[in-house]
Amino acid sequence: MPKHTVVTMPGDGIGNQVLPEAIHVLDAVGFEANYVHADIGWECWIKEGNALPERTIELLRQHKVGLFGAITSKPKKEAEAELSPALKGKGHQYFSPIVSMRQIFNLDVCIRPCLSFPGNPLNFIRKKPSGGFEEPGVDAVIFRQNTEGLYAGVEWTNPPETVRQALSLHPKFKPFGKVRGEDLAISVRIITRPAAQSICEAAFQHARKFGYKSVTICEKPNVLRETSGMMEEVAKEVQKRYSDIPLWSTNIDAQTMWLTKNPEDYGVIVASNLFGDVISDAFAGLVGGLGFAASGNIGQEVAVFEPTHGSAPKYAELNPPIVNPIAMILSAAMMLDYIGETEKSLKVRDAIAAVVAEGRVRTYDMLRISGGAKSLAQGAASTTQMTDAILAKLGVRVEAAAG
Numbered sequence: 001m002p003k004h005t006v007v008t009m010p011g012d013g014i015g016n017q018v019l020p021e022a023i024h025v026l027d028a029v030g031f032e033a034n035y036v037h038a039d040i041g042w043e044c045w046i047k048e049g050n051a052l053p054e055r056t057i058e059l060l061r062q063h064k065v066g067l068f069g070a071i072t073s074k075p076k077k078e079a080e081a082e083l084s085p086a087l088k089g090k091g092h093q094y095f096s097p098i099v100s101m102r103q104i105f106n107l108d109v110c111i112r113p114c115l116s117f118p119g120n121p122l123n124f125i126r127k128k129p130s131g132g133f134e135e136p137g138v139d140a141v142i143f144r145q146n147t148e149g150l151y152a153g154v155e156w157t158n159p160p161e162t163v164r165q166a167l168s169l170h171p172k173f174k175p176f177g178k179v180r181g182e183d184l185a186i187s188v189r190i191i192t193r194p195a196a197q198s199i200c201e202a203a204f205q206h207a208r209k210f211g212y213k214s215v216t217i218c219e220k221p222n223v224l225r226e227t228s229g230m231m232e233e234v235a236k237e238v239q240k241r242y243s244d245i246p247l248w249s250t251n252i253d254a255q256t257m258w259l260t261k262n263p264e265d266y267g268v269i270v271a272s273n274l275f276g277d278v279i280s281d282a283f284a285g286l287v288g289g290l291g292f293a294a295s296g297n298i299g300q301e302v303a304v305f306e307p308t309h310g311s312a313p314k315y316a317e318l319n320p321p322i323v324n325p326i327a328m329i330l331s332a333a334m335m336l337d338y339i340g341e342t343e344k345s346l347k348v349r350d351a352i353a354a355v356v357a358e359g360r361v362r363t364y365d366m367l368r369i370s371g372g373a374k375s376l377a378q379g380a381a382s383t384t385q386m387t388d389a390i391l392a393k394l395g396v397r398v399e400a401a402a403g
């Protein structure tokens with residue numbers, strides 16, 4: 001009997017293409033697991049009026065570790081229009097299943113490593129004052145608070161009268177009080193001290209464990225005085241227990257400028273939900289973009305690992321598939337770390353590093369060409385060919401894949 005059971009949630013679009021590739025790689029490093037499939041995503045919304053069915057929540061509750069591909073989500077009106085006729089008008093409301101999953105299991109710590117692999121043509125380069133270019137190595141790990149902030153889901157268009165009244169207690173609401181209900185949209189930014197403590201603590205622990213030289217709190221406390229103010233205050237408190245690791249403080253807007261100026265200076269970065277989302281995508285752009293961006297959503301009991309990319313519908317029907325499986329495979333490696341299989345995760349990363357360094361097998365994104373069926377004829381590797389190259393570095397012989 002394998003020691004581990006992993007709940008696999010391929011979801012929509014390219015999630016179905018990349019998740020099986022990650023499992024091939026897990027097999028190749030000798031990770032023995034039962035994989036239990038769970039439904040999630042747009043089909044579930046259309047047919048059941050719920051993108052995260054109760055049975056999937058139950059499987060996660062039972063098995064505790066999940067691998068997730070991606071889901072499709074669409075704006076409110078389209079979501080309503082696509083709902084199956086029998087479910088229309090019954091009060092079903094679309095919620096992002098990944099956001100719901102984070103909230104249900106309190107997966108409050110999101111880790112997004114942004115590490116450049118030498119030889120990746122997508123790596124950030126910088127012009128040197130003396131002429132020529134340099135390629136600073138980037139190794140930043142973003143700790144994003146995953147359950148609160150602007151993604152807490154407390155929002156209205158046309159807020160109820162009681163909400164308007166409550167908001168009127170704040171003098172700054174005065175000019176908005178005159179706005180007609182249907183012209184007024186409100187999203188609430190919520191930060192709680194325990195969640196701020198949890199994410200800051202996780203960030204410092206990671207910095208200490210892996211030898212990062214600083215932790216940066218990336219917020220906007222000069223304007224968002226209450227919510228960002230609390231995040232910064234807590235970060236300072238937590239830092240007192242890590243006196244060997246300095247705490248830097250940056251504003252989210254300035255940070256997005258500095259990340260293309262001196263990205264190599266940053267180690268661990270901690271931020272609230274939306275800012276962490278923004279800054280982790282921005283850093284991912286320096287190390288290869290969505291094809292390389294992995295993440296883990298970690299709670300006290302349950303953890304779910306996923307590439308940060310979405311379902312890329314425009315490539316979902318291509319056969320053979322063309323998208324880069326590396327982000328998903330790196331997410332699986334993060335899962336190995338989480339369950340203590342660190343030797344195996346190292347092997348996975350080394351195999352990816354070797355394929356990238358060699359430069360013979362590159363998916364379309366790595367070649368900076370447009371995606372599409374044509375990209376294979378232009379020399380891009382298919383999804384399977386990329387996985388096969390990684391498997392070959394792990395000593396698995398694979399027959400040449402078509403396409």
Ligand code: NAI
Pocket residue numbers: 069070071072073074098290291307308309310311312313314322323324325327365371
């Ligand atoms: P996306 O991440 O699906 O795709 C954006 C573009 O990035 C793609 O068109 C493609 O050019 C590139 N890309 C993404 N993954 C790639 C990979 N593995 N290899 C190579 N290129 C890759 O984001 P988009 O187009 O904004 O959203 C599509 C759908 O995905 C939407 O319904 C959106 O709501 C959903 N989404 C879901 C997420 C999740 O499951 N966590 C996250 C982001 C978007």
Ligand code: MG
Pocket residue numbers: 068069070071306307308309310
């Ligand atoms: Mg994802």
